[in-house]
Amino acid sequence: MIFEILAVGLIISAVLALFLDEVIYSVAALAGTFFFTALIYVLNGAIFAAIFQFAVGVGTLAILFLSGEMLGDKPTKKTSPKRTGALIGAGAVLSLPAIFLSVSGATGAAASNISFGDALWNVRGLDVILQALVILTVALGIAIVLYEKKKGGK
Amino acid sequence: MDFVILSLVMLAVGIYGLLTNRQLLKVFISVELIATAATLNFVILASAAGVGLGEAFLILAFSTDTAISGVILALLVIVAKKYGTSDISKIVQLIQDKDESEVEA
Numbered sequence: 001m002i003f004e005i006l007a008v009g010l011i012i013s014a015v016l017a018l019f020l021d022e023v024i025y026s027v028a029a030l031a032g033t034f035f036f037t038a039l040i041y042v043l044n045g046a047i048f049a050a051i052f053q054f055a056v057g058v059g060t061l062a063i064l065f066l067s068g069e070m071l072g073d074k075p076t077k078k079t080s081p082k083r084t085g086a087l088i089g090a091g092a093v094l095s096l097p098a099i100f101l102s103v104s105g106a107t108g109a110a111a112s113n114i115s116f117g118d119a120l121w122n123v124r125g126l127d128v129i130l131q132a133l134v135i136l137t138v139a140l141g142i143a144i145v146l147y148e149k150k151k152g153g154k
Numbered sequence: 155m156d157f158v159i160l161s162l163v164m165l166a167v168g169i170y171g172l173l174t175n176r177q178l179l180k181v182f183i184s185v186e187l188i189a190t191a192a193t194l195n196f197v198i199l200a201s202a203a204g205v206g207l208g209e210a211f212l213i214l215a216f217s218t219d220t221a222i223s224g225v226i227l228a229l230l231v232i233v234a235k236k237y238g239t240s241d242i243s244k245i246v247q248l249i250q251d252k253d254e255s256e257v258e259a
Contacts, residue, residue, distance in 0.1 A: 007160050010160070010164070011160075011163055011164070011167065014164060014167050014168070014187050014190075015167060017183050017187070018167065018168075018170075018171035018175065018180060018183060018184060018187070019171075023177070023179050023180075026179070026180065026183060027183075030183055030186065030187075033187065033190065034190070037190055037193075037194065040157075040194070040197070041197055044157075044197050046197050046208070046209055046212070048209050048212075048213070049193075049196075049197060049209055049212045049213075052212070052213060052216050053193070053216075056216055056219065056220055059220075060186065060220075060223055063223075063227060064179070064182070064183075067179065067227065067230065067231065068179055071178070071179065071230065071231065071234040071240045094163055094167065095160075095163065097159050097163060098156060098157075098159040098160035098163055101156060101159050127214055128213075128214070131214055131217050131218070132217075134221065135217055135220070135221050138221045138224060138225060139221075139224065141225075142224050142225060142228040145228055145232070146228060146231075146232075149232050149235075
């Protein structure tokens with residue numbers, strides 16, 4: 001039952017995040033989406049995933065709150081309670097397939113008891129190092145683009 | 155209750171938002187929802203292929219998602235500062251007007 005409640009909450013908050021007019025309310029709804037996702041991870045036994053989801057989510061939300069205030073155009077009219085109710089209803093309807101439908105044979109095919117540390121460093125070690133390099137390159141690229149933009153703006 | 159269907163619904167909502175929203179920040183939120191749908195699938199992978207391996211894949215997916223978010227936000231800030239708006243239709247209109255004035259000149 002708890003999974004069904006979380007699924008409904010997840011889809012409703014995702015719909016609200018996309019279709020509310022005010023950017024700040026959208027970001028708050030996105031926070032709800034991250035929260036429900038992390039709870040689903042915890043209930044599935046993926047504690048590391050939930051911690052990472054919280055960490056990534058908090059960082060993303062902090063930046064979104066700032067950029068939402070800085071860059072977001074102010075909406076001409078506020079979202080009416082009727083529209084908000086309609087969005088919540090649409091989200092609840094959209095979550096029904098996840099509750100009542102199922103795909104058979106999706107789980108339990110090749111279960112192994114490899115630990116998280118072994119999986120990360122022994123099985124996927126090369127990927128982890130290469131991804132760290134890619135992320136470092138991306139971070140440097142963003143810094144260079146922003147610096148060039150700042151220099152060009154002067 | 156099936157998480158594959160749940161992640162498919164999340165993916166559909168994210169793609170619909172990506173196609174219909176005109177605000178740059180909403181487009182970014184749509185991309186985040188699509189990434190969340192993808193990472194939700196890794197939890198299913200974790201239950202199918204063993205928790206350790208699934209979570210290792212999940213962390214790689216998170217790092218990719220964070221890199222994508224960084225690039226999108228940097229581009230978003232530059233575009234919004236350059237054109238003074240975060241509405242895609244207005245930005246496209248401004249670019250077309252600028253091109254037309256350059257052709258006339």
